Structures are given as structure tokens and as C-alpha cells.
Amino acid sequence: MCRVSDSSSSSDLIVVGAGIVGLAHAVAAVERGLSVTVVxxxxRAVGASVRNFGHACITAQTGEALRFAEQARDTWLDLGERAGFxxxxxxxxxxxxxxxxxxxxEELARHREVRLLTPGETRSAAPVSADGLHGGALLERDLRVDQRRAAGAIAEWLATRPGVRFHWSTPVLGVADGLVRTGRGELRGDHVVVCTGHDLDRILPDAADEAGMRRCVLQMLQLRAPGLRLDPALLTGTSMLRYxxxxxxxxxxxxxxxxREQRPELLAASVNHMLTQLPGGDLVVGDTHTYARTPEPWSSEExxxxxxxxxxxxxxxxDLAVVRRWQGVYASADGEFLRARLSPGLTAVxxxxxxxxxxxxxxxxxxxxS
Structure with missing residues (x-):
């Protein structure tokens, strides 16, 4: 790979981070006719953008997150067709x-687009046990995305757009107003957006400190379930405590x-027990949550x-067999979004x-x- 400090390296927007949040900024910039450099x-993307459920849970959001989710739904459908995932x-x-x-x-169904299901209808929609089943609900607006392909496919599609450049395997050493210093040289642009997720403190520690940012570590499993078919995402009672x-x-x-009285271990592990199915048939199952600025490096078998x-x-x-175990990590802070305009030409997101x-x-x- 050539060094990046040349006259062709100037862009309208420089995006630091090629996960879904960074790629979303690149897509939005292209839609506005801007030139974009992604560092x-x-x-390739190997963080939270591929270690997740591939689940766009739109219906259970509120406020600003609900507005963003509804807008994102249309973009996901469009990008899936354009980028081929x-x-x-x-x-x-x-x-x-x-x-x-x-x-x-039942309370959610009174003010959201939700179809309540009888126990029989629930079992027809998802292969769950009848034991103790009271019913369910179908959140029809939600999407399932091929999460292990989406980020790569979007990046490949973006790279074919005029005015878009990617610099892979390029560590960022520092950022300033309209400037990104990398291990391969300097990049300049009208504006820099830093989208490095939980690693924001590696580049902009003061911004991370001000937001009270920590790392949330998830434990997840990939399970083989012979013959099982699950089209929708599947949420349980513990999910109701988080969305x-x-x-x-x-x-x-x-x-x-x-x-709290009967199953305190679920609350202690901050469990959001949910499932999605990968294209090959295996289930993605999760997840537990622990929080720390610097998490312990090992998983809990418990x-x-x-x-x-x-x-x-x-x-x-x-007959469920564990195929893979992994940790996901995402940024956690008060509120759902961090948007810090640090100077006229530098924003952390x-x-x-x-x-x-x-x-x-x-x-x-x-x-x-904005």
C-alpha cells in the first residue's frame, strides 16, 4: 500500500473507522455528493459490526433512536439490493x-405496530417449546441483516463510487481539525468524523472521558441446531428489560x-437472551453484558x-452443539448516542x-x- 500523504489525499470528509457507523457516514456523504476517505x-471490519445478531430492532426503540431506526430501515433495504447482501x-x-x-x-401493542400472537401462532412463527408458553408478538417492521457480510459488501460497493477512497490496515495516530495523522502519512479534509466505537479513548480520550464512556463486553455463542428453521429474530422476557x-x-x-427473586443470575449477567439464524443454519445466541473502562480479558464459562x-x-x-464462542464489545455511556463537535473540522460519533x-x-x- 502506498503512503497517503500526497495531494490527492484531500477529501470533503475523512471517516476514521470502517465499521457500520463509519460506513454509514460514508454512505450519507456520497448521497450528498461529497468526496470521502475512509481510514x-x-x-476489514472485525469489531462490533460483525460480532452481533444482524438484528435491526426498530419497533422497540423510543425517541430519537426510533426516528433513526425508521430512517435506517429504508437505507438497509436499499443497500442490501445495491451492495448484494x-x-x-x-x-x-x-x-x-x-x-x-x-x-x-399487550401494552406495547397499544401504541406500536405489533401483532399479538396466541401460543399456537407463536409456535408457528418460531420453533419454541410449548412448555409454559403464554403467547407472543410479531414486530413486523424489524429486519434481519447478514451481519457477517454486510460491512464488507457495503465497503466494496462504496469503493466503486466516484470520490471514495479506502485506506485499510492504516493505524490512526492522531486527529485534529481537518487532519488525520496515520502510520502511513497525513490525510487532510474539510471535516473529520471519528467513528471508532469503544476505542474512541485511544484517539480522543478527553471526549471519551467527558461522555463517561466504558466498554460493554458481550458473550455470545454460535450453536448448531440440526433441522431448525428460524426466519425472524427471536426475543425473550429478558429482552423486554433492555429494549x-x-x-x-x-x-x-x-x-x-x-x-430478582426467582432468577437473580439472569439479572446479574445482564442477560438479553435472543436468537437469530445465520444463512448456513447455525444460531447466533446471546448475550450477557459486563461493563468496565478496561475489561478483564477472559470470558466466563458460567x-x-x-x-x-x-x-x-x-x-x-x-441436541444443540456449540460451534463458536466470542466476545463482542461496544461503547457504553449515558444516553444512546455520542456526538461531540470538538472543532469546526472534527467530530466524534x-x-x-x-x-x-x-x-x-x-x-x-x-x-x-448538522
Missing amino acids: ERDE DVAECGTVVVARSAEELAAL PALARTEGARALRDRL FDELLLAETRALLGRD AVTSGIGMTTAFGLAPAVLD
Whole structure:
């Protein structure tokens, strides 16, 4: 790769980070007729943009996140067609296995586009066990994205657009107003947007400190489930405690009280037990959450076993085999988004609530237009 400090390196916008949030800013810039340079320390995206569920949970967001998610939905569908990766309008099935969970879904259905399901309809929509099943709901607006292909496909498509350049395997050493210093030389542009997620403190530590940013570490599993077919994403009661439109219901508050007494291990691990299916048939299962500025470097086998046991009970199957285990990491701070205008030509942006896939393509246009 050639050095980047030459006269052709000037762009209207320089994006630091080629994950989904960075790529969303590049896409929004191209739509506005701007020239764009994207700088990425790795040779491809390997962080939160590929270590997730591939789930755009639109319906259960609130406020600004809901507006961003609705806008991002249209962009995902368009990009899937243009860049050649799978985006499925298959929705989300939320399973209710208690009276409190069913009450939460019924409350959500009063003010959102949600179709309540009987126990039989729930089992027709998702292969869950009938044991203790009270019903469910279909969140029809939600999407499923091929998360392990999407970022790479979007980058490949962007690279064919006029005025777009990528510098892969290029570490960023520092940023300033309209300037990016890399291990391969300097890049200059009218504006720099830093989209490095939980690693913002590596480049702009003061901005990360001011936001109170920490790293949220997730434990996730890939499970082989012979013969199982799951088109929609699948959420459970613990998901109702994390997605804001559900978490604010009386049913979810009652559920949290009951789990505090009967299943405290789920709350201690901050479990959001949900499933999606990869194109090859394996299930992506997660996830647990721990928070620290500098997390411990090892995983908890207890957390993995908890996820596996919950999945076996949910599906009523004992033949699930672990194929892969991994940790995901995303930025966490007060609020759902960090947008810090540090100088006229320098902005830091991060999704600080684990909903980057859901909202990035709505967030990025708002950042550029501001």
C-alpha cells in the first residue's frame, strides 16, 4: 500500500473507522455528493459490526433512536439490493412465557405496530417449546441483516463510487481539525468524523472521558441446531428489560421484580437472551453484558452455560452443539448516542447503547446535516 500523504489525499470528509457507523457516514456523504476517505486500522471490519445478531430492532426503540431506526430501515433495504447482501423483512417474534411478559407485549401493542400472537401462532412463527408458553408478538417492521457480510459488501460497493477512497490496515495516530495523522502519512479534509466505537479513548480520550464512556463486553455463542428453521429474530422476557419501549411497560417492571427473586443470575449477567439464524443454519445466541473502562480479558464459562441452558429450555432441544464462542464489545455511556463537535473540522460519533446496526444509517445523515 502506498503512503497517503500526497495531494490527492484531500477529501470533503475523512471517516476514521470502517465499521457500520463509519460506513454509514460514508454512505450519507456520497448521497450528498461529497468526496470521502475512509481510514481503518484493520484490513476489514472485525469489531462490533460483525460480532452481533444482524438484528435491526426498530419497533422497540423510543425517541430519537426510533426516528433513526425508521430512517435506517429504508437505507438497509436499499443497500442490501445495491451492495448484494441479504436483508430480510422477517420481523421479530417476542416470546411470552409468563403473565408479566404477555402484559408487556399487550401494552406495547397499544401504541406500536405489533401483532399479538396466541401460543399456537407463536409456535408457528418460531420453533419454541410449548412448555409454559403464554403467547407472543410479531414486530413486523424489524429486519434481519447478514451481519457477517454486510460491512464488507457495503465497503466494496462504496469503493466503486466516484470520490471514495479506502485506506485499510492504516493505524490512526492522531486527529485534529481537518487532519488525520496515520502510520502511513497525513490525510487532510474539510471535516473529520471519528467513528471508532469503544476505542474512541485511544484517539480522543478527553471526549471519551467527558461522555463517561466504558466498554460493554458481550458473550455470545454460535450453536448448531440440526433441522431448525428460524426466519425472524427471536426475543425473550429478558429482552423486554433492555429494549426501551418494552422496558417502560408495567409488565416489564413486574417481570424484573419476579426475576430478582426467582432468577437473580439472569439479572446479574445482564442477560438479553435472543436468537437469530445465520444463512448456513447455525444460531447466533446471546448475550450477557459486563461493563468496565478496561475489561478483564477472559470470558466466563458460567455465562456461556447460562445462555446454553436458556436456549435449550426455550427451544425444548438438548441436541444443540456449540460451534463458536466470542466476545463482542461496544461503547457504553449515558444516553444512546455520542456526538461531540470538538472543532469546526472534527467530530466524534459513537452509538453508546448497542444499537449501531439498528440506527447508524439514520444517525449519520443527522450528523452530516448538522
